[in-house]
Amino acid sequence: MAHRWAMVIDLDRCTGCETCMAACHAENNIATVDAKQAARGRAMHWIHVERYWEGEFPNVRARFQPVLCQQCDAAPCEPVCPTYAAYHNEDGLNAQVYNRCIGTRYCANACPYTARYFNWWNPVWDKPLQLQLNPDVSVREAGIMEKCTFCNQRIVATEIQAKAENREVQDGEVKPACVQSCPTTAMVFGDLDDPNSQVSRLARSMRATTLLSELGTNPKVIYLERESSHGND
Amino acid sequence: MNNAQNEKTPGSSEGKEKTSADRFHRDWLVVSIAVVGLAVAATMWVSAARGMLEGQDSSPAAGAPAVSTPEQVPAVFTTARRSFFSAVQEYFGVQGTPVQPVQFNHSIHIKNGLQCAGCHSGVTQGPDAGIPSVSFCMACHQAIATDKPEIKKLTVYAVKGREPPWQPVFWFYPEVHVRFRHAPHIRNGIACEQCHGDLSKETVAVRSKELTMNFCLTCHKANAVSVDCVTCHY
Amino acid sequence: MKRRTFLKLSAVGGAGAALAGCGHQAEQLIRFIPDETLIPGVATWKSGVCAQCSAGCGMQVRVMQGDAEVFRDGQFGVVKMGLAKKLAGNPDHPVSRGKLCVRGEAGLQVTFNPDRIKHPLKRTGLRGAGQFTQISWDEAVQELLAHLQPLAAPQAAVSLAFLTRPLGGQRGVLVERFLSGFDGARLVPFELFDDAVLRTANRRSFGYEQLPTFDLAHCSYVISFGADFLGTWNSPVAQSVGYGTLRQNRSGIRGKFVQVEPRMSQTGANADEWVAAHPGTEGLLALGIAHVLLKEHFGHAEATGSAGMQIDGWREGLPEYSPEAIAWKTGVAPETTTRLAHEIAAQSPALAVVGGAPLAHTNGMFTALAVNALNALLDSVGKPGGLQFTPRPPLSTSGSAQDISEEGKVDSIRTLAQQILSGQRPIELLLLYEANPVFATPPGWQVREALEKVPFIASFGTFIDETSRLADLILPDHSSLESWIDAAPESGAAEAVISVAPPAMRPLHDTRALPDLLLDLARRLGGRTRQALPWKSYEEMLQAALAPLAHHPGSVSAKDSDEFWKKVQEQGGWWSTDASLVPKAKAPADSSRPMKNQEPQFAGPAAEYPFYFLPYASQPFFDGRHANLPWMQEMPEVLSTGMWGTWVEINARTAATLQIEQGDLLEVASPNGKVRAPALLSPGIAPDVIAMPAGQGHEDYGRYASGRGANPIKILAPQVEPTTGSLAWAGTRVNITKVGKGELVLLTGGPTEWGAEKVTR
Amino acid sequence: MNAIYGLFPDTNSARRALAALREESSRLRIKPGAIVLMSSEPLEEEGFGWEKQRTYMPWLTPLGALLGGAAGYALAAFTQRVYPLPTGGMPLIAMYPSGIIMYELTMFGAIFTTIVTLLISARLPFYGKRLYDPEVTNGKILVGVADPDRECSGEIGQHLQSEGAEQVREFSSE
């Protein structure tokens, strides 16, 4: 029954369209801060597309890389949390338990990907924007660390559904909001323990790599590197 | 030679000390009380200043609904506690006793053969059990027991096109971040009274069981279901 | 020990006990009886149609029960109702294929926007002062009727104009039919980044006045001339879906993609090769490639049909457009042009795309025709892996905005403004719907001045913006999630598509759907209008319009019309690959005169204004219509990572020469005006180009957008593309001056060119 | 308790008085351990030849340390088994971190035991009434006899006086 949820992101397909970011905001009740706070670096995007320039004009290229919580198997954020708010669950998720978090922000320091976000303030929605909030997901208050959960609410709901129908969760049945929305299907989500799942097959690709693999965090977000075409360039 | 003590008995100097000593502790009391008082005042003032913006923390409005205007409602939705006192209450997990607008009698309904899921119909299908709308109540009570004072109250609501402001009996503070789902529990044969108590013995529902995390865990452990934090907290 | 007992005992003692008496904060608002029964906490996915742009993506709306604060019969209270919680693409829909774009995902915040107009409003202050008072719907409708009735009289001396965003689908038909009851009524569709040039060029080249659909999924080589087709142009979701397959998932094939543009767009950033041709010379480059192809007998000039004939010298093998000859104009080395031509020749199917800035020059038509000719030479038209024209489903109600243009009922806002100001055409009443030309036209067009002269303006929009601020009467529309919505996607699918969806949720505010309001008005006006619009409700009209589709093989098979209609609603539309639906190309209208090369004209002398100015459709805001959505304001534009503001993109080296640093406040001056914004240094922009994202700089567009950033449109010269009259928004030159220190809100805090190789692996 | 004591201005006279009392203890019927000495500074090195002080403190401290260490291990090891939190394959009880907890609690045990042993064996704190004279903190050395035989108390007083006591006082707890 246990799974090892993982995501494969094909950087060759990713166009930097940021649909995943908007989808994540909508699904996970992520607050918008405001211009002033955003200028101070407090904007919250559990997933965001990092852009890296290569070269100089005119031979310039930009690389896009969606970065979210990498759900490391050996996560640096977990052992440093004094209250077990960050811990590893049986499905291989880096869980973040909001009610257990006291806001030491140690995990955020330890995370090499800076994938963790802190609620510097109590989030505020101008009414009636709050009507959009997803009731399946907590609305976090000030002082709590949060991050990508691989849309845990969807995982739980799917598992409950599967159990009610007395069957296993199918490959591709769980789709985090970003995966669901990605127009180029650059993102694939699934169970790494199932050798036939799409993620497993993609993770075996020659192009598969992980972010900052030299740190030994063993992430479960696997990137497929961008290719160049036909040797034309 | 020994440093022999040519001891002066502290005569005159003692008197001086006495007066200075009196001043000493009086002043000290004042200073320390002032410091502590200011600190407490600071905390409360800061919290209260925000609390005032977001409306007063008043007792539950029972009975007939009052006319309300948008001005009474804060223009923003926030997770911030309403006031210093509500923060303290939440801190200590104090939930208070709900006052229901209509004294709904659970036991009579159960005695008359109604099932829990008959009214709380969401319980088998989704996370929330739900409270039926007044129109649902009126389906029966247009004819049944219309002379009872509580039913009359209910009828007033229905005629006005209003829902009675039912107060939740079993609930969690948002801060505990629990996503409880009824349906899987019902599917797995957990009886309602296991968590909500025997409502056939209660009239107006009361919080007969404290739904603490330990309460959940005990059962989860006994039934060998997941005790993973993110099964419920997300 | 119980959870908090430890602390209670150790620290605070009995304080908790004292507080136990206070009850839980009660809900003070009255509660209304809900209109619908929903299972609490259970989500249902309803079909919907995205209204964030005109692409017409089908989507699904996740609806769950929630407590909404509403105003009903004079009382403010809470009601349990179904609320849209999440938008996602409709997996069955041929355009969106289960996906959405960033702006589409944010559609929720339109419905729940705190700045929505919640009641009908009547102007109280001076026009434009933004002072309105709330009135009832009866009053509002009566007032509007009072203004409409005189105009409905036959041979009325004065008339009305309907200024709107381009309306696809039945909404457009409805408006047209409504206007048909008024003599001399004008329909004025307005969009800043319109594609009139390309539509016209397509008619001339291929006989379809329509935006093309690209079959990227089966393509091997794409060369795009300025089209931001993965971001903001045409049908970005459909194109992105295709792009994914272009890159991966076809064994052994990875299509190559070349982008030609002077400022790297989000699309350009994904290109394998990025070619920074000088602004306005993209057509030359296309013909340069065609020259090489023709010279090397890759294709036959004759075989291109009318598309090739549009270009002067096509039959002769384009002697004037040899790579060497055009190199000094385009700034592209002849070797590059030749190489690109060879690559294209080697990889079939190949496809050329044109859109965006290249068409927004005074020579836009030439550029479009040149690329069309190249496409024809590549034999990509109507072929798999090439470009196609989406068939139009045969509906019972006729027409679309494009179709009636031939009847001369459609005006551009520029013409309208000119006519009003010159007094040529007396416009008594202006109906306004979700178009914001006051914001999105250059001041030289004098739109604001013209509108201020109109005696009465009624707006149906959902928001107060720069244009609807001028209205005398506001009759707010439902949001797209609250009303029946339909779209007939112009492009994005190879099959005939019509998207239809019922309301996903009940209205939050005291608003009325525009179609139903117009039907109501028509009923009350009687006469011709009533005849043109016989339906009781918009739903009825849609059902009638779609009725003929039941006879075509398509996505819905049903026994009877009711079942058909039910299934269409469930599915979110109707689509069909039925070959009989593919329309015949119209005879090219004016193929007689082949076009010679045209140089782009730029406003402002080059000596005084050394930089080309390039406003571009911004990733989060498109043309500015989404600037009032907080999600979009905080969405970093992916290349600059900028949020909550505008910036001036400038080549990093140019900036160094001018001693401009990141964040310096620059004044960008054209002959027509000045704007100020902080500098953003970028390597992905030509040294002689200054670019600014459009969409910010709203004076009045809700709390999130007002007074934020700068509007680049306001310094554009009133240049037009002569054949279509479209705004040539890329045809202005500017200079820049450093005037201080600006504030730049970026998501990234570091120099992101650093160690890129290292961090990605 | 009753007592008679003298206040001596310096160590010499106190020492002499002490010696005298000790010498005469049987005659004056001074019970063993009834001779009392109090001073405002430690006088161990001043050659008072006072009864040898012995304490188990140096032995109790390591014992406390051991207990502390054991408590540390228990805390680190057993508590984590109480709530079987899934750790996703990570060790439930980590060796090195537990070592740190054990170390700290070992030291805590040692320090805590020392303090407690000190307080208990020095019979502190004590707030009741017992033999004491504030003059001690003025530098006087108090030498006296607790619960003297009623008949001999006068003689004890004389002895103290003769050895140089500035004052001879009597103390009664009643």
Added chain:
Amino acid sequence: MATTSIAPEYAIDIKPDQIRQDLLRPIFQTSRRFYVLVFFLVAIGLPGIFLYANQMSEGMGVAGITRPIFWGIYIANFVFWIGISHAGTLISAILRLVNATWRRPVTRCAEAITVFALAIGAQYPIIHLGRSWLFFWLMPYPSERGIWPNFRSPLCWDFFAISTYLTGSTAFLLLPIIPDWAVVRDRASGFRKRIYTILALGWRGTPREWHRLEVAMRIMAVAILPVAISVHTIVSWDFAMAPVPMWHSTVFGPYFVAGAIFSGIAALIVAMGILRKALHLEEYLKPSHFSNLGKLLLVMSLLWVYFIFAERLTVWYGNQPAEMAAFWSIQRGRFAGLFWTMVSCNFLIPFPILAIKKLRTITGTMIASSTVVVGMWLERFLIVVPPLEHKYLPYEWGTYHPSVTEIGIAIGTLCGMILLYVLFAKLVPIISIWELKGGQHKKPFAEQALSAASRSGVHLDSTLPSTNS
């Protein structure tokens, strides 16, 4: 008469009566200056409490910390104060162990620094919590849910280490005060007498009490040393355990301990210098004390330079891109000014002052120590902030600017620390009366002690006759 050759500069040749008079004066006489000082400190420090209350109420956003600089001045202050706390207990324990008699006037004011700096420093991890009111989740206590703190977290180690150290050093400070409180008790009256009676625990001065006290203090001196070292090592592990460029370093343990002792001694010298003037203790705190501590400071300064050089050299040679980003931002980027100020404060200025004997006067050591205190704060700041600004992914870099709240709370706690110290000096004889008196007529009793004493040139005023054996 004098049996040992004694360097006269250490001699404290004052009659016990006078000692009592001098050292108890601050307790019984309250000057106007004292009230002004207290008022001043409260007035400056109080906004800190307001700001903290505001921070708890509004959220951490009021602080300047931001993503990715999740720790800022709060943690720098934490490390700084914990460092300062190494002044007392460590020094006093070492000096007790080697029986350096010149320590006697120094130990208590040093130990007081330890306790108060620790108490202040230990607040910072709580102040910096997003939800301060739940700080007790750091402690292991049995809850019904059976969830304990994560013993793998360095913050949990911090809790254990700091509480052990705080217990130990408080005992280390308080135990020798008991006899002195007895002195005060016997001279006080009224309300104060009741207080001091309670504090004195019924101390009488029997040989048993004295013996147990001395044995306990010897054991404590041994026990407190490893605790002190572990505390700062664990504080360094708060950083070294996180894979942050320039934090993840094995040298951090000893580096932090050395830095802590360094800043601790400096703080002690500053405190002594001020006490000497304020409480007129010129006769007790002599130039020789300052000179001795100055030498110690000099050694630590050299050690500090060694460590910072070793740390930076390895980073520079390692040449890992992520580390180099932080490295260069410190060496010549945004933080270069602070870095070179720190080097000046910690080495370039104090080194000549302390190395040249002529300059190693009270004023000299005071100047050197003041710069060291400033320099060491900068060091903590530079350890915390620049690496967090430059983590692995350059896209995620950020900048940190302290906010009013952070600065206000920092000032508040500084005032709190001074206030505590002032109150302590007011309520307790800042120099141990009985130890000072004991030191005056104590005969060296062991060869080891004798040699130690003569090495440090202790004057043993043996005006008493020798033993009667």
